[in-house]
Amino acid sequence: MQSNVFYALQEHILNNSPLVACESPFQERLRFFLGVAQICHKLGKSCYLWNLGESAIKKVSISVEGNLVLQDFDARQTIITEQKRTEYFEVFDFWQTQLENGVLIVENIYPWLQAENVVKQTEFLLMSEWIKSSLLNLKLYNDRARKTLILLGDSASLSKDMVGEIPIISHELPELDEIISVLRHSQILPVSLENKYWSEIARAGIGLYASDIIRGLASLNKEFNLELTASAGEQIVKQATKQLLEYKIDLLNKLYNIEFVPPPKVKLGGLELMQEAFQKFKVLLSPVAKQYNLRVPKGVMFVGPPGTGKSHAAKVCAQIMGVPLVLVDWGNFRSEGDRAEVKLQKLLKLADRLNQIVIYFDDLDKGFAGDDDLSRRLAGQLLTWMQERTSDVVVIASVNRMEWLPPELTRAGRFDYIYKVDLPNNGERHAIFKLHAARFDCRFRNGGDPFTEAEWRRLLKATNRCVGAEIQTIVERAAATTFYEMLAGGEIDRNCQPQLELTVEALLSERKQMNPLAIREADRVESMRHKADIQGLPSSPIDDSIYANGNVEIFR
Structure with missing residues (x-):
């Protein structure tokens, strides 16, 4: 072809x-x-x-x-x-x-x-x-x-x-049929492969040019049998698909200065309302939805203070939808100078060809803080693409200050949903603590919880106004300190026994050594939260956990 x-x-x-x-x-x-x-x-x-x-x-x-x-x-x-x-x-x-x-x-x-x-x-x-x-x-x-x-x-x-x-x-990126034709003529794979196998390998190459696809498969074993059994065909397609996908991820990251992530496998504590919305968006990717002229939203915006988990939430949303994630630092385009618009154009073309993906622009507002001509041109390019595209690409953008964005960027038809990603409430902080603690302390895995309700109340009260990133740091520091003390005391044997166990006291000790951003920069953070309240939908339901009564807001 x-x-x-x-x-x-x-x-x-x-x-x-x-x-x-x-x-x-x-x-x-x-x-x-x-x-x-x-x-x-x-x-x-x-x-x-x-x-x-x-x-x-x-x-x-x-x-x-x-x-x-x-x-x-x-x-x-x-x-x-x-x-x-x-x-x-x-x-x-x-x-x-x-x-x-x-x-x-x-x-x-x-x-x-x-x-x-x-x-x-x-x-x-x-x-x-x-x-x-x-x-x-x-x-x-x-x-x-x-x-x-x-x-x-x-x-x-x-x-x-x-x-x-x-x-x-x-010279546009090749479509599926063209990739299949390139693969059939490359003589890298056995010509007797079934049609379904050609399609499966070709789908792994979507987003690459033909020469890159051939180069990505060049090191495959060329001594395949011409007469293939079903099991041999499956083995070949598995090997070729895995190798091509790994090559694609590495090459796209280098060429476009992005982070391309296959459907991620991560956990998120809280933000249930936002997660429910993305469950609905997943259904809109189905062929049946297309028959009803339904489409995924053009854009979703996460608004809130730094460290509240907006980037992590984007990974969870891609996981819910079962599609790859492309993470982009919007500020990188400004550093490209004269080539900024060209690089953005190529990235958006890549997104269209990949089709069913989530593309995440981190800190979108920072790219418009200067209000210069380059910012306006990049914004115009992004807006035009979002308005006219027909691909099933979900655009997610995180911002701290919506007032830095051009007004036309936030109207319906561009970013259809705006969610406030706020400081986590008591129930969400409890979930975040358990999620990170399970990485070090096996007692927290599989739903386990070694702390009493009273201990949790102490911990949650002490970490009021801490964001998810700060909770992660508290847990990691407490785990490192506990390990050091165990090692210094001669408790750890050659078999790495006993297991590391986190304590409330260790976590509280690390909390005392940290001054959370929401307290250190209370005025700025509250300004962000207030404006997000006005413009965004809640991403979390009202806290109905057993720890909700201790959720006392301050600086309001």
Whole structure:
């Protein structure tokens, strides 16, 4: 199955379009050359390649075996005689006057064609204008010629005066059918695999380009039997799927500066109302819901003070829905400078291709604190995508201060649900303590609870206004201190016995060494809580646990 980018390019080449801009990732470079060469071979056209690293134009062809062949073009016709940048770009004059009935691929000149807001030195700007004029001349003089110049790079960013003159084609991430076709032709897996196995392996590769998928499977055992039994086929698909998924997670994290997490397995204490809502969202992913024209919400916002568990809650929500989670630090885009919008665009395209996922933007409000032009452009890009997308992507964003966000970002149709993630009440703190204590003290596992009600009341009263992150720290410190004391006292033998047991006194001792944020910065935290009260839905029901009576609010 041929990629959509090659269908589009073939149409332009057939129509003898003089200029075409193509955006294709670097890892697809060889496959791109091969695809264009195959088109030219089929149409009886010559194919050429030139980039900044070449001192001569290369002729691109296909060998008898179907492989890519690059050869130096006739040196007598090569106009580049010295390694000078100004002479490099005379390739445009050469193409205008010398070659007929062909295709020339020119790589990596997009930096000279980008948007006007990029501040560059005078020499760079003069070179940029010279290149733009050369390209426009090509379009003017070659309008009726049987040749096409393809501009190739990983980001086809054109200035406004060029956008209307040069059509842009994007090399999109492959869909499931294209991935299956790539896998069948890669000769990495036995061709006799059942169709269901091809689909299962291909689904693991969704979100990767074809070259990455082949590279991710390259180390598989190639000595598979051609005659497969059912059990052998299952073993192969299990091995291939596992390897491809591991490769995908590692590569996506590096390429997009994100954290891609398969459906996580975590526990959350509290926030029952929010968890119930995501149970409903899970049902909306079903094909039956689609028949009723029902869709998952476009966006969900978590509002509340720092440390209340918003990031952890996002993982739980992805777990409830049974879909992968993509964690994104919104502030990272601002640090990318001129490439921020390009990186966000690619990330959103990835999310659309992955389809049924939760994408979590952490600390979204901090990206808008400066109220600068970049913030507004990024916000506009995110809003447009959220408004127009058709994929089943649930966007979750965490914010501490909603007043820093543009008003249009929080209206219905963008973020349909806004939940207040507040300081945990007594019942929730009890659940959070048990959840973390079970990591160190086996008495808390499987529903166990070694503390008395009176001991819990002491602990919960002492940790009033502590958030989940602070409770986790208290437990971890208490466990470390208990272990140290056991080790110093010679209590631990070679078999790591006895088991570590947490005490209320150890937990209270660690609490005394901590000054919770909600007390240390009471005014700021209460301001956040008050505004979240006004704008958000409650994420937790009223505390009806046996410890509720001791939940005394202060600083209100």
